[in-house]
Amino acid sequence: MVMKFYLIMVAVMIFLSSCLKQSIPDAMLSSKSASGQGDATATLSYKVNGNLVSLTVADAKSQNPNNYSLGCTKESNYYSFDALTDAGEFTFMFITDTLTAGNYNIAGSYNMFITEYNGTNEYLQATTDSIGFTVTANKNGLISGTFSGRLTPLISQNYPNDIYGAPSSVLITEGSFKNVPVFY
Amino acid sequence: MRKTMIALSILFFSVVQTNAQLGVMKLVGKNTSNYTIGFGAFIKAGFPASEGSDVTLEIGADIFLLNDGYGSSDGTIMCPLKAGYRYMLDGSSKGFYVEPQVGFDLLGVTSLHDANGNQINLRYHGVVFAAGTGYLFEIGRAPFDLNLRYETVIDHGGSNNFISLGISRFISFSKRGSDY
Numbered sequence: 001m002v003m004k005f006y007l008i009m010v011a012v013m014i015f016l017s018s019c020l021k022q023s024i025p026d027a028m029l030s031s032k033s034a035s036g037q038g039d040a041t042a043t044l045s046y047k048v049n050g051n052l053v054s055l056t057v058a059d060a061k062s063q064n065p066n067n068y069s070l071g072c073t074k075e076s077n078y079y080s081f082d083a084l085t086d087a088g089e090f091t092f093m094f095i096t097d098t099l100t101a102g103n104y105n106i107a108g109s110y111n112m113f114i115t116e117y118n119g120t121n122e123y124l125q126a127t128t129d130s131i132g133f134t135v136t137a138n139k140n141g142l143i144s145g146t147f148s149g150r151l152t153p154l155i156s157q158n159y160p161n162d163i164y165g166a167p168s169s170v171l172i173t174e175g176s177f178k179n180v181p182v183f184y
Numbered sequence: 185m186r187k188t189m190i191a192l193s194i195l196f197f198s199v200v201q202t203n204a205q206l207g208v209m210k211l212v213g214k215n216t217s218n219y220t221i222g223f224g225a226f227i228k229a230g231f232p233a234s235e236g237s238d239v240t241l242e243i244g245a246d247i248f249l250l251n252d253g254y255g256s257s258d259g260t261i262m263c264p265l266k267a268g269y270r271y272m273l274d275g276s277s278k279g280f281y282v283e284p285q286v287g288f289d290l291l292g293v294t295s296l297h298d299a300n301g302n303q304i305n306l307r308y309h310g311v312v313f314a315a316g317t318g319y320l321f322e323i324g325r326a327p328f329d330l331n332l333r334y335e336t337v338i339d340h341g342g343s344n345n346f347i348s349l350g351i352s353r354f355i356s357f358s359k360r361g362s363d364y
Contacts, residue, residue: 025260025294026215027342028306 040142042070044083046175048117055085065183072143072182088116092133099143099182105132114151122151126167141182147175207350211248222248224348236275240268250296260294262337262344264312278320285314289337310339328353
């Protein structure tokens with residue numbers, strides 16, 4: 001009698017489990033996608049002297065960490081924020097070991113490439129140059145925030161005699177980024 | 185809770201006589217065709233409950249490799265702890281038996297790569313149900329257990345199902361006329 005009970009119970013459970021259409025990994029991946037953790041859309045937008053540059057990447061977390069359009073990579077003592085837009089590259093370094101909500105500013109003559117706009121590279125070159133990021137959220141491996149800056153254009157590259165344009169003449173305004181994945 | 189279960193299992197298997205069992209297995213169901221034949225190793229012990237029946241306890245590890253083009257780093261491993269009731273069909277200590285089992289998957293991990301080449305490690309547990317049958321026999325004086333079972337692990341609204349064929353030398357806690 002007891003044996004029959006156990007056999008029936010196990011047979012029922014196995015029958016019910018066969019009604020589950022997905023394996024556990026498939027079910028977990030589906031759940032992850034449905035909750036938005038796996039398919040967050042990342043966005044980046046800013047203006048270069050009033051001209052809008054924007055980028056949208058669907059399912060941004062699924063980008064290749066070694067070759068992505070919009071993302072942030074954890075390095076040994078900084079985070080590298082990188083984007084590849086139609087106007088060119090954009091990059092910024094968060095100089096920190098732990099990326100949390102807050103302000104991250106770089107100012108001064110660092111000869112540091114920040115962005116490219118229609119064939120012209122814009123640098124942190126003059127002492128009056130600066131760029132500042134504000135991270136407003138870092139949640140589930142996605143960062144969001146705003147930024148702005150003033151940069152100097154590189155007119156002619158002939159190292160060590162590079163020729164730059166008017167100092168701080170390139171204004172980066174209305175910069176914002178949302179759901180940018182951080183790769184570790 | 186899990187540590188307690190593991191500790192109790194170790195204590196149990198250290199008290200009773202046990203033996204290792206090896207098995208080959210195959211995941212069945214949707215999207216399992218890329219999994220290779222799996223292998224399992226487990227230990228199993230039994231207490232005689234009545235003439236011709238045992239209460240069994242089993243802990244093991246099952247490994248299935250995934251052929252998805254990323255080498256041997258992808259696949260699934262599960263470590264179920266199960267209790268069962270083994271019932272000899274003719275009431276003796278040899279011959280055919282059936283054995284339903286219920287339990288808990290102490291650890292389940294599936295590693296795979298997504299479409300963009302990123303590795304994903306999915307961890308889960310889940311309840312385990314199994315229904316098996318087997319045949320107890322002797323070669324010389326060595327008792328063996330040749331068994332076939334269907335097992336399912338249920339968690340996160342999905343299930344990992346597989347069929348297993350195993351062989352072992354099984355020794356019971358106390359004698360019931362033989363070493364089985």
